[in-house]
Amino acid sequence: xxxxxxxxxxxxxxxxxxxxxxxxxxxxxxxxxxxxxxxxxxxxxxxxxxxxxxxxxxxxxxxxxxxxxxxxxxxxxxxxxxxxxxxxxxxxxxxxxxxxxxxxxxxxxxxxxxxxxxxxxxxxxxxxxxxxxxxxxxxxxxxxxxxxxxxxxxxxxxxxxxxxxxxxxxxxxxxxxxxxxxxxxxxxxxxxxxxxxxxxxxxxxxx
Amino acid sequence: xxxxxxxxxxxxxxxxxxxxxxxxxxxxxxxxxxxxxxxxxxxxxxxxxxxxxxxxxxxxxxxxxxxxxxxxxxxxxxxxxxxxxxxxxxxxxxxxxxxxxxxxxxxxxxxxxxxxxxxxxxxxxxxxxxxxxxxxxxxxxxxxxxxxxxxxxxxxxxxxxxxxxxxxxxxxxxxxxxxxxxxxxxxxxxxxxxxxxxxxxxxxxxxxxxxxxxxxxxxxxxxxxxxxxxxxxxxxxxxxxxxxxxxxxxxxxxxxxxxxxxx
Numbered sequence: 001x002x003x004x005x006x007x008x009x010x011x012x013x014x015x016x017x018x019x020x021x022x023x024x025x026x027x028x029x030x031x032x033x034x035x036x037x038x039x040x041x042x043x044x045x046x047x048x049x050x051x052x053x054x055x056x057x058x059x060x061x062x063x064x065x066x067x068x069x070x071x072x073x074x075x076x077x078x079x080x081x082x083x084x085x086x087x088x089x090x091x092x093x094x095x096x097x098x099x100x101x102x103x104x105x106x107x108x109x110x111x112x113x114x115x116x117x118x119x120x121x122x123x124x125x126x127x128x129x130x131x132x133x134x135x136x137x138x139x140x141x142x143x144x145x146x147x148x149x150x151x152x153x154x155x156x157x158x159x160x161x162x163x164x165x166x167x168x169x170x171x172x173x174x175x176x177x178x179x180x181x182x183x184x185x186x187x188x189x190x191x192x193x194x195x196x197x198x199x200x201x202x203x204x205x206x207x
Numbered sequence: 208x209x210x211x212x213x214x215x216x217x218x219x220x221x222x223x224x225x226x227x228x229x230x231x232x233x234x235x236x237x238x239x240x241x242x243x244x245x246x247x248x249x250x251x252x253x254x255x256x257x258x259x260x261x262x263x264x265x266x267x268x269x270x271x272x273x274x275x276x277x278x279x280x281x282x283x284x285x286x287x288x289x290x291x292x293x294x295x296x297x298x299x300x301x302x303x304x305x306x307x308x309x310x311x312x313x314x315x316x317x318x319x320x321x322x323x324x325x326x327x328x329x330x331x332x333x334x335x336x337x338x339x340x341x342x343x344x345x346x347x348x349x350x351x352x353x354x355x356x357x358x359x360x361x362x363x364x365x366x367x368x369x370x371x372x373x374x375x376x377x378x379x380x381x382x383x384x385x386x387x388x389x390x391x392x393x394x395x396x397x398x399x400x401x402x403x404x405x406x407x408x409x410x411x412x413x414x415x416x417x418x419x420x421x422x423x424x425x426x427x428x429x430x431x432x433x434x435x436x437x438x439x440x441x442x443x444x445x446x447x448x449x450x451x452x453x454x455x456x457x458x459x460x461x462x463x464x465x466x467x468x469x470x
Contacts, residue, residue, distance in 0.1 A: 051210045051211070051212060053213050069210065070210070070211055070212065070254075071208045071210055071211060071244075073245075092245075093242065093245075094242050094309070095386075097306070097308060103311070103312075106282070106311040107307055107308050108311050109308045109309070109312075112237070112241055112242055112309075113237055113241055113312060114234075114237065116213050117234075117237060117256070117312075161307070161308070164307070164311075182306040183305070183306025183307050183309065
């Protein structure tokens with residue numbers, strides 16, 4: 001159910017998020033309640049206080065409102081509050097790019113920004129990329145066909161970064177692709193097939 | 208990260224008032240500040256977010272200068288037709304900062320206020336003899352950078368824009384530290400109306416002008432003239448990535464490459 005990321009994430013949140021997170025983040029996960037089909041409210045976790053912020057943003061096409069601790073990182077908000085665990089935390093220091101999401105169409109590192117910095121913006125995560133009927137985005141399909149992943153941990157960030165890369169450099173050659181992927185690290189060192197996948201994905205996106 | 212209060216400013220005046228009232232820190236793109244806060248190297252009680260301030264955005268040509276708003280992202284400077292046609296070296300420098308994700312968030316004003324010893328933008332500001340505009344005054348580049356992470360900015364003073372005079376020719380060449388993508392050494396060379404300027408980042412505790420290379424290039428604006436200058440290692444950085452002597456050598460070599468690239 002890639003197309004329905006919020007709902008899909010909520011359904012699996014208890015299993016995915018609570019057990020796997022480090023102890024300082026092992027608070028119970030609040031299930032996401034779909035208040036309306038087009039909007040999601042996350043409430044009840046944080047009391048409003050001087051140290052909280054009100055968030056109102058779009059995530060994968062759905063309106064989301066929430067009250068969060070001001071220090072909440074965007075990646076923490078996506079994973080822990082919305083249970084969108086496709087966005088990964090790799091290095092947690094802004095180096096590896098596993099947490100890459102699109103913020104108003106621009107690739108950014110969700111571990112190196114506050115959720116509040118996305119207030120009012122449109123956020124797209126890997127869960128929002130496929131079509132409504134589940135058809136993979138051309139870049140996702142290219143990564144699958146080219147075996148552009150080994151362990152797969154960096155893949156969500158690679159794919160989101162690649163989508164932004166191709167939007168900005170539709171005719172990127174191999175050298176440009178390698179330069180532009182500088183912000184995404186693959187510890188399996190599977191770059192050769194990743195670059196192939198981006199080239200194939202770019203060709204498919206141009207159609 | 209320690210807790211803090213977050214306040215969003217609507218205007219420069221609003222931001223200045225909030226900072227004065229709270230003793231808080233301004234938040235620009237956050238690419239250095241958020242990372243520092245995560246490591247508890249910075250722990251402001253209040254953050255004043257600047258991203259909603261329209262007057263800090265944008266790039267415009269004003270006479271013989273390109274004026275870039277403080278909250279303009281690196282990617283916007285890199286892609287700007289106005290910058291590319293007037294000061295291509297500045298667009299190229301912006302395109303080489305960090306990685307694409309960092310360039311999509313990081314801002315000119317944030318980079319300058321932070322004054323990281325290995326950041327790229329300080330080299331362009333000092334190399335072009337730019338003027339830093341703040342909410343209270345205008346500061347010449349030669350007066351702005353004071354030391355490691357230190358600038359002439361007073362507490363609560365906000366950068367609003369930077370005015371870059373269009374040079375006759377200029378180029379920036381960076382020797383990248385491949386893990387951080389900061390400059391191990393970066394050299395910005397410009398031929399300006401007021402003479403040749405050579406600014407070096409990454410080599411010392413703060414960006415500085417390489418006067419001996421400037422003097423050599425004033426006589427002969429050639430790569431060989433720059434390379435022939437033996438840069439002194441005194442006061443340069445030694446760390447696990449390179450010794451002061453290595454950095455000193457790079458300064459002259461990169462200055463030569465920048466002269467060649469400037470054409």
